[in-house]
Amino acid sequence: MEKRKPSGREKDQASIKLLEKLREQLYSSNPSTSRRAAFNLSWMQDDGLDILKEALFSDAARRTKSAAGYGLRKMRGRMKKNALEVLAEGLKHSDNTTVEVCQNALAVLKQVARGKAAPVQRGRPAKFAIREVSGKRLPTKRGERVQGPGNRFSK
Numbered sequence: 001m002e003k004r005k006p007s008g009r010e011k012d013q014a015s016i017k018l019l020e021k022l023r024e025q026l027y028s029s030n031p032s033t034s035r036r037a038a039f040n041l042s043w044m045q046d047d048g049l050d051i052l053k054e055a056l057f058s059d060a061a062r063r064t065k066s067a068a069g070y071g072l073r074k075m076r077g078r079m080k081k082n083a084l085e086v087l088a089e090g091l092k093h094s095d096n097t098t099v100e101v102c103q104n105a106l107a108v109l110k111q112v113a114r115g116k117a118a119p120v121q122r123g124r125p126a127k128f129a130i131r132e133v134s135g136k137r138l139p140t141k142r143g144e145r146v147q148g149p150g151n152r153f154s155k
Contacts, residue, residue, distance in 0.1 A: 019044065023051050026071075031063045038071030042079075049079055053086050062097050069105040084109070 022044070025037035041048035048071070055068040075083035090102030
């Protein structure tokens with residue numbers, strides 16, 4: 001990864017260091033770190049857009065490009081239009097990975113725009129059905145059994 005030239009928009013040395021740190025994290029081998037860095041870059045306006053665009057059009061790993069697509073999707077305000085233009089530009093790119101990432105990002109944005117719900121989480125259901133349980137065959141105290149018809153413990 002080559003050194004990035006400051007654009008001149010950065011206010012101070014601290015913002016330059018922060019952008020360098022987020023750029024390094026974007027190229028991380030950990031997908032979670034890459035996505036978090038991309039999200040943070042999405043709040044950085046022009047400088048964040050430049051870094052995300054660079055990562056998307058570079059020859060970086062797929063996880064880096066996916067994180068950059070995620071960051072471009074999360075752009076807000078005046079940068080949203082620019083991010084959409086970058087994703088549209090990525091559809092014409094020669095690298096298949098870049099094209100796929102841009103297609104996926106635009107598809108997600110279209111679903112959000114149409115108001116479709118997010119995908120349902122897998123796992124156990126949120127609520128269980130409440131059923132009434134008959135108390136005839138349940139023990140009343142520890143070790144005792146209730147006698148009743150059909151109870152195998154009846155005497």
